[in-house]
Amino acid sequence: MELVFATHNPNKIREIRQVLPPHITLLTLEDIGCREEIQETADSLEGNALLKASFVLKNYGYPCFADDTGLEVDALDGAPGVFSARYAGTPKNEAKNTEKLLREMQDKTNRKAQFTTVIALCDGKESYLFRGEVEGEITESPKGEKGFGYDPVFRPKGFEKTFAELTLQEKNRISHRARAVTQLLRHLEKREYKN
């Protein structure tokens, strides 16, 4: 079956392509001619993921899934959370977001944080939500060149390295998105999606 992943982020597409089963053909927004930035105006990860997936289904007619991710930091009362993409303002800028986070965390001893990904699937009949989380800590300074977003300052629990120092395979074994994707895959394995 053909399934659209509603993101313009090539890193995410690479991460997901690695784990999708062969009977699913992953289409990108570019593949279906959707070049616009789909608005993320909801106040929750679930709401934003649903907005994006349902937008593609409604306007382009393809079954679609979309994800929304938030980094919740304990010492910042859960910020940046649903506002992670625009933490340092608009237009969104990943380097500035990370700099702001490190600034806000300068004097904090509790550095616990967690990434949460919510995936919404709109298959043309129903909508489904899948959630994945990973706990960790915000480092004192950025480390690593791989990955994207907050990866250089997030060290997953039980690891000495940040996400940006892990290989894609290592990150995919434990990440928030991989955990949400595992649930999506279990759902897609069902017979009704195999034709």
Ligand code: IMP
């Ligand atoms: P989005 O909602 O998935 O676009 O992500 C919200 C914010 O979190 C953006 O600033 C992303 O760069 C960041 N982000 C999303 N997933 C990851 C990840 O796996 N690692 C690091 N940062 C991420």
